[in-house]
Amino acid sequence: MSKLAKKDGRNWLLYLLYVRNEPEECLRLIEEILKETNDRNDFASYIKGLILRSRGQIPQSLDLFRWSQKLNPFSVEMVKQVGRCLYLQGRTKASIEVYEEALKLCPDDWEIYHFKGLCHTNRNEIEDAMDSFRAANLIQKHDATFMQLGEVYARKEDYKSAIDTYLEALEFSPENPELLTTLGLLYLRLSENLKAFQYLGNALTLDATNQKALLATGSIIQDRSDHDAALLKYRIIAAHNPNSAQLWNNIGMCFFGKSKNVAAIACLKKAQYLDPFEWIIAYNLGIVHLSTQQYASSFHYFNAAISLNPYFATSYMYLAMALSSLGDIENACNAYEKALSMEEDFLIFLNYSLTLCNYGRKERAVQMYMKFQEIFDKLDAASKELDQDVQEKRRLLSKALGVQ
Template identity: 75%
Template structure:
């Protein structure tokens, strides 16, 4: 008598082909199995859904997972895949509903809590997302959950709590370069350069070609005006990530610090090509053109920077400088006033006063100069000595106003 094969007899072959990434052959075997079993092998259907989703056929994958769920309604793995597909096609609310049903059956599954948190994040429901990620970490700690938790806290501008989360993550996973790099970047954002350098250095010890860590380390070195050392870091990044707009922006400003303005503008234009919507790039192009006395071009780039970021006071100050050199004193004054409305910076007042004095408006210049003196005198002695050019310009202006 002929032996009847079990409907599950080829499941081992499906798994073997799938794990070997032999997807075409795997699909062929799956189709044979589904034909033999009248589409009632949940394992074959499940793997077919995984393959189709990896190929971008998410809607077809979702339908297959839903069918698998009917065949095996208690399988948490299938439920997770249904939720994942719904999230990928933008139906995050439906995915949350699926995960909530799953949590009733399996409340201690960290992955369900994590995926639910991802859906809330996508819907910008940040407090709900934080609760989900916290619940996930209480069940089982995972780097990816800590990272998501920290990213939400950064979005909420709660940097101290974000640092605490990443420090806790490092206790669990002390040799994770991504965690170390993220901590370094957070400390850099808070201007704690020494701590930043420490964590970025640890990240580079574990991963010497970590481009994010190299870029941040180069930025710190660049801030210390050691442009050649920074360029050495950037040279490594250029090998592994040559299409980084931030990289070419930083390289450009190294050349700017070395007084190589042609190279500066060339690198900045490459950066702008790679990321035309990053405001700092046209801002730096404006600075470069202002330094080479190409005032019309400088005006164009500062205007572009403002259209991308209308809340950076220095953009208006330098726009005013370009306009004043082009002879448009009325609009220059309007730009200075806008800059002051955004930030009361002594440098804005100094440049404003110099511009007014150059155009013969001495009374207004004296008024603005007094405001500069008031802000500048509040600085400590060390800060006042950092830029001797400011003191030189203020003395020259004072002498002119006293005549």
């Protein structure tokens, strides 16, 4: 406090009111002090800037920090607060310049490097961001810096380095549920469900109501078709965050897995109401309506999902299935071709062949079936036995087309 303040007998009281979170009384005292000192108490201006920034009044707080900096030009704290305000305004280039100025005053402050790294991250200057976060950690290790550095590695799709960063962070802070959850989610993204489950479970041991960990754990359990156990996890989240679109999406698909289609649609529509621009919700609504033979509704939802995310090949496959069920074979074929142009998946070839066979286009159906067979034969035995529906379709098509 003494580094920031000009001598005033009430600075201690000002500081006490601020840390006790009594902003109104604090502001009253600040105005009194500033009036008496003709606005020349840098500490009072500094505290007022912090209060205004916490209320979202960024431009006003920036003016106060700049004035405090003029009153106390050798205070690195003032310079850091100016940089922070510029960052919050989205003026990241100016913020970086201010943090460079702060480093001249204090070259071994981890916070300066950390926030400089945040600025570079927002500007998508990945290498500079990593250099700043590494420099921050060399000075002083902080969970927040490890989290940001891991996030930058993940953005680069360097998942091994991201995992190594989070594991190093856990050595420093082994009981941080946020770190454990983030690491679990990263393993889940890499389809290493066993490791994901382990770290998410550790996170829940430390924080039983951690919503991210509960949602991810529920998803893993749901993938194993244990829908009742997954719903128990989701019930805990619903008690704390009932307006989560992802939660209701997952609940909806649990009910779908239990063949409770009316409940599934109700939950998915609630999820869509909460987040109308989330493509996976529209996609799942399409799946449920397709399974209940509501083909027009299914077409509508798959079309919406594609509008929101045109890069998911399976959406085009299911759109084609809805179109073929509505009798529009030409557009169905176009949708299948679009799906195959994005990904040559055995399931797309199989359904394409089935649609062509149903419409009497046997020659083209045989071509698609042979391509399906070529990819399917390369799968391991466990994958082949995984989906009985695929095996049944394969058997029926093989018999209908007269091929092995």
